[in-house]
Amino acid sequence: MSSIFTKIINGEIPGYKVAEDDDFIAILDVNPNAKGHTLCIPKQEINKIFDMEEALYTDLMKFSRKVAKAIEKTVDCKRIGVAVVGLEVPHVHVHLIPLHDMDDMRFQRKVSFTKEEFESLATAISANL
Template identity: 65%
Template sequence: MSIFTKIINGEIPCYKICEDKDFIAFLDINPNAKGHTLCVPKEEISYIFDMDDAQYLKLMQFSKRVALALQQVVPCKRIGVAVVGLEVPHTHVHLIPISEMSEMTFQQKVQMTDEEFKELAAKVHQAFIALPSAN
């Protein structure tokens, strides 16, 4: 069982932004940048390209909505997207607010307090629920 499955099952706490029946989004606790978010399917699938086409497209649609919400809350030029797949054997999409390419290297990290994480998760959640529903 992956650490993400434990988060999904409520065994490990997270700074949740949103979830639906298939996916969950939460702040990365070791972020590259303020707002670094993980979008994770609730079904534990190790490798993104093992997902069937429908699951993959739904994950990308969910991630897009989360990215649009992040962009409203965290000042940045873009929301960078990365799928690495080596660090946790459970498919996940990294959404990282960036203003420079170096912020996507996974070498730089930012420190945030528990209160900062909670406040940011709440703000992005509010922006997410204010977005029009995906079609």
């Protein structure tokens, strides 16, 4: 069965796309730790990050760096945190989280946005790529 990310990649369900190339997509997390929390996802459905071919893994990190730089230009923060957890969705994804303090990385403090706020933020980050 396809993961929720595969369904977003295939256009079966909506997502707030920030960036995309042939191999990866970046979307805003709909349950974000902080404003600008973005997920970088390989289009190939792979369960565990260290099961990825080395070249694809390296390319995912390069793609994530590019997106992180755009988030940093868009969202006020001290830095962009990176996390790969992978327990909630069995499809590799890199969390890019704008940080103000360590609690932003704990996945316990969440923020909410309207559809319009998500769309506006996705557009703003995309413009900074």
